[in-house]
Each structure stands twice: as C-alpha cells, then as structure tokens.
Amino acid sequence: MATFFGEVVVAPSRAGVDDEEETREETPEDREIRRELEKKREIDILWTWKSGSSAESSADQPFACSKFIVAIGRNAAAFLSSFILDSVCWEVVGVVKLWNEWCRTSSTTSVLPTDSFCLFYRLIADPTVLLCQCSCYVAEDQQFQWLEKVFGCMQKEGLQVTILSTCPVADYKTQESTLTLPSPFLKALKTKEFKEQVCCPLLEQPNIVRDLPAA
Amino acid sequence: MFVPCERGGGSASSDFKGFTLLMPAVSVGNVGQLAVDLVISTLGMTKVGYFYTDCLVPMVGNNPYATAEENSMELSINAEVYSLPSKKLVVLQIRSPFIKNKYRPFCQTLLSWVKSSKCARVVVLSSSHAYQRDDEQLLGTPLRYLLTPDLEKAVGGLMQELKWKEMEKVAAYPGINETEKVLHIPGGGITKMLFTESCSKGIQMAVLLKFCSEGDNIPDAFVLVNYLNEWLQLIKSEVNASSQWKIPSSWRLLFGNGLPPALF
Numbered sequence: 001m002a003t004f005f006g007e008v009v010v011a012p013s014r015a016g017v018d019d020e021e022e023t024r025e026e027t028p029e030d031r032e033i034r035r036e037l038e039k040k041r042e043i044d045i046l047w048t049w050k051s052g053s054s055a056e057s058s059a060d061q062p063f064a065c066s067k068f069i070v071a072i073g074r075n076a077a078a079f080l081s082s083f084i085l086d087s088v089c090w091e092v093v094g095v096v097k098l099w100n101e102w103c104r105t106s107s108t109t110s111v112l113p114t115d116s117f118c119l120f121y122r123l124i125a126d127p128t129v130l131l132c133q134c135s136c137y138v139a140e141d142q143q144f145q146w147l148e149k150v151f152g153c154m155q156k157e158g159l160q161v162t163i164l165s166t167c168p169v170a171d172y173k174t175q176e177s178t179l180t181l182p183s184p185f186l187k188a189l190k191t192k193e194f195k196e197q198v199c200c201p202l203l204e205q206p207n208i209v210r211d212l213p214a215a
Numbered sequence: 216m217f218v219p220c221e222r223g224g225g226s227a228s229s230d231f232k233g234f235t236l237l238m239p240a241v242s243v244g245n246v247g248q249l250a251v252d253l254v255i256s257t258l259g260m261t262k263v264g265y266f267y268t269d270c271l272v273p274m275v276g277n278n279p280y281a282t283a284e285e286n287s288m289e290l291s292i293n294a295e296v297y298s299l300p301s302k303k304l305v306v307l308q309i310r311s312p313f314i315k316n317k318y319r320p321f322c323q324t325l326l327s328w329v330k331s332s333k334c335a336r337v338v339v340l341s342s343s344h345a346y347q348r349d350d351e352q353l354l355g356t357p358l359r360y361l362l363t364p365d366l367e368k369a370v371g372g373l374m375q376e377l378k379w380k381e382m383e384k385v386a387a388y389p390g391i392n393e394t395e396k397v398l399h400i401p402g403g404g405i406t407k408m409l410f411t412e413s414c415s416k417g418i419q420m421a422v423l424l425k426f427c428s429e430g431d432n433i434p435d436a437f438v439l440v441n442y443l444n445e446w447l448q449l450i451k452s453e454v455n456a457s458s459q460w461k462i463p464s465s466w467r468l469l470f471g472n473g474l475p476p477a478l479f
Binding site for chain 2: 034140141143144145172173174175176177178179180189190191192202203204205206207208209210211212213214215
C-alpha cells in the first residue's frame, strides 16, 4: 500500500502481529532480554492487613471473601470514590505495583485521583467485602497474571464478583447510529451462576468486552 | 488447559478419542475463524468446554451463535470447544489474537492436549497473504493444502482424486540459492509452527488455506469452508453450496453501525 509520498507501508492485519519473528529460534541473548523484560512487567500485590502479618501476598492462606467489586478504568474508579468509598467505612488493604508502556503504579496507598493506581479496600463492618479500584491500564500480557495473583489470594467458594467498567459509546455496535443513542447507558454480562436480577439489559451481540474486565 | 463445561453428559461430552479436531489459525483476514464460525453455526454444535490460557488476548461477550432470546445469554470467551459426536467432530474456535511471545507455548500445550485426548487428526483452517504469491500461484485456484507425513499415508490419495493443490515451498535464500526450499506461510499466524511441530511429533494434521487479503473476508470464508466440505462432507454439497451455511448472529455490523441521518 503506497502512501501519499510514495513510501510503501505494510498494512496492519486484523489477524495480529506477523509470525515470522516468533518462529525464529531464540539465542541465549534473546532469552536473557526476554526474561529481563518479563521480570520488569511482573505484577506485585502488596497486602497491608492490619493483623500484623507481613506485607507479602499469596504465600499466606487465601482469605475469606464473599463479595468482590472491581472498578476498572478512571470512570469506574471515580464512581467508587464519589459514591461508595470513604475513610470511615472502608480501609485500604492492598496495592498493586506494576509497570508497562502506558503507566506505572507505585506501592504507596495514598494516591491522587489523577494518578494511575490499583488499590484494594475492605469494608470495616464486614471484612469479607472487598473492593478494587484499578485506574491504571493493565497490559494484555499482564492481565492473566493480575487475575491469577488477585484471585489466587481469595477463597472462591460462594464468592460474588461484580466488575464495573466503561467503554466509549462510539464502540457500541448497533443498527442505528450511536449519535442518536441516549447516553450514557448500562449493559451487563453475567455468568449462568449469577441468579439475581440484573439491573440493566444484557449486552447484545455482536458487542464484546475486552482487556482486564474480560479477563 | 481444557476446562470442560459442567453438563449432565459428564465425561462423555469431553471424550474425543478418534475425533477430528477442526481449528482455525488466527491469520490474514481471519478467514479460518470465520469458516469455523460457519461450521459451528450450521451444524448447531454444542459447547463442551473452553481453554484456560494466558496466550490469547482476553475477551468476553454473549453467545455469538444465538438464534433467539432464550439462547442469547450464555457467556462466550476467546477459546472455546464445541463437539458433534455424530460426526466425530470437535471444533476449537479462537476469537482473539495471540499475545506476543506466546505462539510457541500455545502450540505446545495445544498439541499435547491433542495427544492426551487421543484425537485422530487435526485440521487447521488458515490463510496467507495474497500479495506474496509468485507468478504461478497467481493463476488457478487460491486454495492449498498441507499434510503431515502421518496423515499423508492415510489421505494423500484422496487429495489427488480431489485434484487439490499442495502448498508450494519457496526458496530459503531467493536469488542466492534456489535449491534449498522451505515452507513459508506469510500471514498464517501459528499455522507453520503448528504444522512443523505436528510433523516432528507424529500428529496427523492437515492444513487447508486460502490466499487472500484483508477486507470483507466473508466470501473467502465460504470458499474455504466449501473446500473443507469437499473432503470432510460435513453438509450435503449441492449446486448452490454457499446458501447452506448458516451465518451466525455475531456477524452483524462487521463494518460499523448505521449512519446518522443528520449526515445527509
């Protein structure tokens, strides 16, 4: 495909990155570089329980959790900050430290709304209710790790998970144009194990959810 | 890797001994994946499980093969397995791209699952960049096949009868050394890796691919699925073959929403 100035540009394929570099055998140097990059992209979860135990995660017993609410993205995180969280009823119990090309979070638990962060809160009145505000972007190669490390710490019996997220209206696929659609609007996806009433219509085909909410 | 659905059928629904595993490669135009969608949708296949893997970009949505309100609410994710025991067919559908550096781990895990579940053979539907064809490939059919040595023994003769064309090898060092030939499937995603690994592991695998470009790849999917049907006879092939494949509801709005009336 030629651009205006006559240079030839490789058109991006919907199928993703071309495979040639994957089929090449790795040299020891390549392997070393890849390992270093992987280490840099590792996710650390630091739990700050007030029980006096160490701040490290996952080596300990999984903790009891009945409800886990996860807000992913700045809008959802802001919703929780504005309407749910306060320092009287909720305490910070954990923080995720990660780095990727788009953002870096630190291990501090006192953050500004404009920072990128991923914090866990616990309801003081019922310590089995956990809440997560994740305003940072978790890259696609880190999403699975985030998921395993976070859920690996919890007892999953009887656990109800609610995920709050936002998407641009322009991404919504519908027969009409999205310009005339009254927005914002809510849509939901639920597993068949979720037996309660959902407060809004279900997401119609062919719309899908991506990234950390999907993971 | 494979997580079976909990169903009344129990272990019967995840017994794939002797079955043919049909799967797509995530490749140019997503033709393999579209073709697999047609197979699952037309044969009304039942979901029997999914792959729990960190190799694919996560995604989730509601049932892409929904035909009515009642069956539209089942969640669907990026790698799911469907089965049709009456045709001894098990199908893996992949719905998202691979994460960088995860091609090889996925291929290895997949092939060891194929061995442990005792599938008789694997058929991979794929595609390759049309612009990389040489002068000879520009003429004639855009469809090609490949067979691992183990499957060649079993069905090589049938391919001759069907007059199918085997994928040509290309020079490893064009312009310098024309005698050393290698298999090259540009735009084929994991196709080449799966094929070479299967050759070395003694797995019976066939690759069916079409040369195509990015764009509206629905016609390419129909061509590829009819090509597959010439061999596997999944549906009765009649004169107007394309009309017998059922398009799933998730193919709606592939090229965007309706236009705002204010535009005009």
